[in-house]
Amino acid sequence: MAKEKQFVKDVADMEVDFPQWYTDVILKTELVDYGPVKGTMVIRPYGYAIWENIQNELNKRFKKVGVKNAYFPLLIPESYLKKEAEHVEGFAPEVAVVTHAGGNKLQEPLVIRPTSETIICDMFAKWMESYRDLPIIINQWANVMRWEKTTRPFLRTSEFLWQEGHTVHATHEEAEAETQLMLNVYKEFAENALAIPVLTGKKTEKEKFAGAVATYGMEAMMLDGKSLQAGTSHYLGQNFAKSFNMKFLDKDGELKYGYSSSWGVSTRLIGALIMAHGDQRGLVIPPVVAPIQVVIIPVAMHKEGVLDKANELKQAFENAGIRVELDSRDASPGWKFNEWEMKGVPVRVEVGPRDIENGKMMVMRRDTLEKQEYALGDVNAILDLLKVVQSNMLEKSRKMRDSRIKEADSIEGILQAVETKNFVKAPWCGCRECEDKIKEQTQATSRIISEDSAENKVCAVCGKKAEKVVVYARAY
Amino acid sequence: MAKEKQFVKDVADMEVDFPQWYTDVILKTELVDYGPVKGTMVIRPYGYAIWENIQNELNKRFKKVGVKNAYFPLLIPESYLKKEAEHVEGFAPEVAVVTHAGGNKLQEPLVIRPTSETIICDMFAKWMESYRDLPIIINQWANVMRWEKTTRPFLRTSEFLWQEGHTVHATHEEAEAETQLMLNVYKEFAENALAIPVLTGKKTEKEKFAGAVATYGMEAMMLDGKSLQAGTSHYLGQNFAKSFNMKFLDKDGELKYGYSSSWGVSTRLIGALIMAHGDQRGLVIPPVVAPIQVVIIPVAMHKEGVLDKANELKQAFENAGIRVELDSRDASPGWKFNEWEMKGVPVRVEVGPRDIENGKMMVMRRDTLEKQEYALGDVNAILDLLKVVQSNMLEKSRKMRDSRIKEADSIEGILQAVETKNFVKAPWCGCRECEDKIKEQTQATSRIISEDSAENKVCAVCGKKAEKVVVYARAY
Numbered sequence: 001m002a003k004e005k006q007f008v009k010d011v012a013d014m015e016v017d018f019p020q021w022y023t024d025v026i027l028k029t030e031l032v033d034y035g036p037v038k039g040t041m042v043i044r045p046y047g048y049a050i051w052e053n054i055q056n057e058l059n060k061r062f063k064k065v066g067v068k069n070a071y072f073p074l075l076i077p078e079s080y081l082k083k084e085a086e087h088v089e090g091f092a093p094e095v096a097v098v099t100h101a102g103g104n105k106l107q108e109p110l111v112i113r114p115t116s117e118t119i120i121c122d123m124f125a126k127w128m129e130s131y132r133d134l135p136i137i138i139n140q141w142a143n144v145m146r147w148e149k150t151t152r153p154f155l156r157t158s159e160f161l162w163q164e165g166h167t168v169h170a171t172h173e174e175a176e177a178e179t180q181l182m183l184n185v186y187k188e189f190a191e192n193a194l195a196i197p198v199l200t201g202k203k204t205e206k207e208k209f210a211g212a213v214a215t216y217g218m219e220a221m222m223l224d225g226k227s228l229q230a231g232t233s234h235y236l237g238q239n240f241a242k243s244f245n246m247k248f249l250d251k252d253g254e255l256k257y258g259y260s261s262s263w264g265v266s267t268r269l270i271g272a273l274i275m276a277h278g279d280q281r282g283l284v285i286p287p288v289v290a291p292i293q294v295v296i297i298p299v300a301m302h303k304e305g306v307l308d309k310a311n312e313l314k315q316a317f318e319n320a321g322i323r324v325e326l327d328s329r330d331a332s333p334g335w336k337f338n339e340w341e342m343k344g345v346p347v348r349v350e351v352g353p354r355d356i357e358n359g360k361m362m363v364m365r366r367d368t369l370e371k372q373e374y375a376l377g378d379v380n381a382i383l384d385l386l387k388v389v390q391s392n393m394l395e396k397s398r399k400m401r402d403s404r405i406k407e408a409d410s411i412e413g414i415l416q417a418v419e420t421k422n423f424v425k426a427p428w429c430g431c432r433e434c435e436d437k438i439k440e441q442t443q444a445t446s447r448i449i450s451e452d453s454a455e456n457k458v459c460a461v462c463g464k465k466a467e468k469v470v471v472y473a474r475a476y
Numbered sequence: 477m478a479k480e481k482q483f484v485k486d487v488a489d490m491e492v493d494f495p496q497w498y499t500d501v502i503l504k505t506e507l508v509d510y511g512p513v514k515g516t517m518v519i520r521p522y523g524y525a526i527w528e529n530i531q532n533e534l535n536k537r538f539k540k541v542g543v544k545n546a547y548f549p550l551l552i553p554e555s556y557l558k559k560e561a562e563h564v565e566g567f568a569p570e571v572a573v574v575t576h577a578g579g580n581k582l583q584e585p586l587v588i589r590p591t592s593e594t595i596i597c598d599m600f601a602k603w604m605e606s607y608r609d610l611p612i613i614i615n616q617w618a619n620v621m622r623w624e625k626t627t628r629p630f631l632r633t634s635e636f637l638w639q640e641g642h643t644v645h646a647t648h649e650e651a652e653a654e655t656q657l658m659l660n661v662y663k664e665f666a667e668n669a670l671a672i673p674v675l676t677g678k679k680t681e682k683e684k685f686a687g688a689v690a691t692y693g694m695e696a697m698m699l700d701g702k703s704l705q706a707g708t709s710h711y712l713g714q715n716f717a718k719s720f721n722m723k724f725l726d727k728d729g730e731l732k733y734g735y736s737s738s739w740g741v742s743t744r745l746i747g748a749l750i751m752a753h754g755d756q757r758g759l760v761i762p763p764v765v766a767p768i769q770v771v772i773i774p775v776a777m778h779k780e781g782v783l784d785k786a787n788e789l790k791q792a793f794e795n796a797g798i799r800v801e802l803d804s805r806d807a808s809p810g811w812k813f814n815e816w817e818m819k820g821v822p823v824r825v826e827v828g829p830r831d832i833e834n835g836k837m838m839v840m841r842r843d844t845l846e847k848q849e850y851a852l853g854d855v856n857a858i859l860d861l862l863k864v865v866q867s868n869m870l871e872k873s874r875k876m877r878d879s880r881i882k883e884a885d886s887i888e889g890i891l892q893a894v895e896t897k898n899f900v901k902a903p904w905c906g907c908r909e910c911e912d913k914i915k916e917q918t919q920a921t922s923r924i925i926s927e928d929s930a931e932n933k934v935c936a937v938c939g940k941k942a943e944k945v946v947v948y949a950r951a952y
Contacts, residue, residue: 033599035549036556037586042599045544045614052545068521069528073511074588074619074635075572080512093579096551098588101572101634102623110513112550112574112588123509123518138521143550143619147578158577159550 018224029343032153039151039158049291057193061185070138075110080118083243090210094146112145120166121244130249131170139165154271155476162266168258175259182263183216183233195286195393196220196276201448213237219447221401222275225421227447227473230272233263283344286393287386295340296326299333299352309356320379346389409460415442423473427466429459437461444472494700505819508629515627515634525767533669537661543615551586556594559719566686570622588621596642597720606725607646615641630747631952638742644734651735658739659692659709671762671869672696672752677924689713695923697877698751701897703923703949706748709739759820762869763862771821772802773812775828785832796855822865841865885936891918899949903942905935913937920948
């Protein structure tokens with residue numbers, strides 16, 4: 001515990017108690033607070049700014065692949081949820097239900113959307129008449145509600161923010177292609193915006209979305225070796241089309257059901273980047289989504305010219321499109337260094353009387369804690385450094401992740417691997433029973449089905465011929 | 477009705493039936509659709525894009541005045557609503573209530589936020605310890621729910637999207653100044669982004685927000701002479717501070733209650749811009765918030781080089797930051813002209829073989845329907861034209877509005893003025909009874925208290941000495 005005290009007061013040592021470190025860091029950096037209703041969170045400005053940057057980055061990518069944003073109602077008639085058999089089974093136990101409104105008991109209870117397939121498919125059915133109306137490719141940014149027993153800010157809360165994309169196509173092939181396309185958009189985003197390398201692949205039947213034909217997930221490794229499901233993309237086939245009568249007149253003059261997909265990422269991503277990049281000093285936020293990319297700390301700021309120069313720097317950085325903050329509060333530079341390191345700001349620039357005299361500025365990068373001198377006001381050097389920090393964070397994460405994917409051919413092997421903070425690949429016969437057994441005995445779940453060949457391999461559980469190789473991990 | 481048919485099929489004549497024109501236009505242009513639950517709306521991509529532009533424009537302005545975005549929970553314990561006496565009286569009758577969640581009856585019912593003063597003040601109380609923590613200036617973009625009996629898309633729906641700003645300050649003066657500052661931000665935004673001139677001023681006691689010390693509103697005149705309350709800013713004094721124990725240690729070492737404000741605008745603004753600018757052909761959207769600012773229509777598009785040139789133009793416009801769409805669908809130019817006029821795109825560019833030969837493009841502006849030839853690819857001319865359209869729309873609205881503010885000194889005068897589609901200024905003694913009488917007999921309500929002097933005037937209702945001059949109008 002001695003090491004931790006050195007950096008940040010009241011933050012647990014991550015090596016000793018990772019969950020406590022997480023809680024301490026998110027509260028102390030004012031990313032989040034607990035709401036008054038159990039299981040809810042307040043996303044404070046510093047946390048919400050990360051979410052806004054995530055939204056901007058995703059919106060840019062969505063636009064490029066023809067996704068349009070829209071907004072659908074929060075409340076869904078209970079009967080809608082029941083139209084797709086698997087879907088209701090999956091979500092009914094965790095919905096919040098509105099029974100009264102405007103002073104009266106409602107004729108039909110309304111559920112707060114746990115996800116919006118039902119209400120969106122109902123609208124799609126109305127909007128699709130002919131093949132000319134297809135595909136419909138729509139996304140919404142919204143709050144959703146799933147009444148969870150155990151909650152943790154960002155990772156699992158009764159209400160969370162997310163985006164949910166919903167599409168309908170004329171053919172199976174197009175809908176499948178859309179499902180894959182969006183999975184790849186997420187993967188590229190996770191790597192290049194969040195600096196988190198992800199494994200992507202199909203989920204097993206047990207882990208798939210309620211109502212989907214197939215679910216594809218992306219899994220990110222956290223510093224404690226656990227996996228966090230960072231996004232999913234579902235191929236829904238005609239399941240919802242048939243439940244919601246999503247028919248269209250095809251080119252051949254026949255009335256056909258459409259094929260749909262849905263895909264989403266949520267405020268969990270904020271949890272992911274905290275647990276993928278943090279260190280003993282606190283957060284380490286990748287520049288692309290950092291609320292503040294550069295903080296300027298004036299040294300001996302009451303000396304003549306220091307604050308002027310600091311403000312000049314701030315203006316120059318801002319003009320270059322850098323999100324910059326000048327900390328001119330009445331506190332010591334050392335105190336400010338700790339504060340902004342804890343808050344994970346990627347680059348710190350110090351400027352004092354001697355720097356100004358020498359035409360220099362001292363720059364520290366948060367990811368490696370390395371310091372280097374640059375020419376005072378060299379904006380391009382800072383822009384370059386932000387890129388270097390971004391790509392270094394991804395590479396560091398990738399190395400960590402790659403070194404921690406083990407292989408096993410027995411339950412004991414799987415247990416040993418996950419207990420030493422690894423993902424583990426193991427052959428699988430394909431049956432639910434073996435999957436359950438692994439979860440029971442190791443607390444690891446199947447994350448994705450790997451692309452690795454299962455040829456000549458046998459199931460790690462039952463010893464029968466393996467059909468697939470599966471990646472297992474303990475998961476958030 | 478003959479005139480209308482000429483332009484848009486299935487859209488009512490706005491001169492004959494304005495409400496029907498509104499409904500026809502918003503559905504036909506695919507801004508919105510009705511949700512399955514009574515009183516709810518689906519904001520379709522074309523409508524949502526306007527909302528996103530409104531958000532961007534407001535966020536820019538918020539940032540300049542130190543507002544930070546955050547997110548607070550949707551569900552509020554019923555007991556919170558009851559802590560501020562006036563507040564609960566105002567909102568309790570229209571809340572939607574969650575009584576069950578996760579399969580169980582809740583111990584305390586939760587209401588879906590109709591507005592978030594209560595939950596945000598509760599958090600502020602936690603975050604403010606000393607005067608150094610003040611002011612707190614926070615905004616959230618969120619959905620809210622108010623169970624309304626009569627609903628119309630954008631204007632009044634049970635769920636709507638809005639932003640709600642909440643602030644707490646150390647002194648009365650600062651909180652009052654913030655209330656005024658934000659009212660002015662809204663006013664500047666309404667005029668320069670939405671091209672809607674607004675009257676701003678204090679509301680009467682009868683019309684103020686439940687729980688406020690004073691409410692300031694901005695009122696916009698619609699084409700039918702009715703007023704639409706387009707935004708409000710409330711000075712809350714210590715009302716919520718006392719109910720939620722928002723105390724801080726002041727410089728003088730004393731524990732004091734803070735002073736708060738709140739302010740908001742909503743998706744009503746979309747309704748406002750439709751009814752402020754539309755015409756017989758459909759929507760007229762101001763360039764600053766238009767989803768598509770310029771539409772390019774290729775003429776004889778299957779002729780060699782036409783589509784190439786159209787694409788080149790599109791690229792050039794996009795590079796200049798213009799939101800542009802190239803309509804290369806297989807339909808006649810005439811059909812496309814009507815379609816995009818109905819959708820209110822501010823500028824249309826036609827390009828055909830002869831234009832290309834002559835190095836020209838034909839440009840039509842939606843606000844005046846004037847056509848003019850420009851040099852082919854003259855991006856700066858288009859950028860200038862967008863600015864001209866924007867300012868012309870504001871001036872046109874301002875002239876219309878100014879010509880329709882009448883004065884009256886009797887109920888009959890007020891009635892006559894509002895029946896002929898005007899706002900009307902009338903002196904008022906200040907008593908609730910007279911205000912009620914006017915509403916009863918004219919269906920007009922007091923919109924704002926004017927800055928005009930009431931000296932030597934008598935109340936239009938009771939004939940007693942006038943305290944104020946009030947602006948009355950029938951309102952949405």
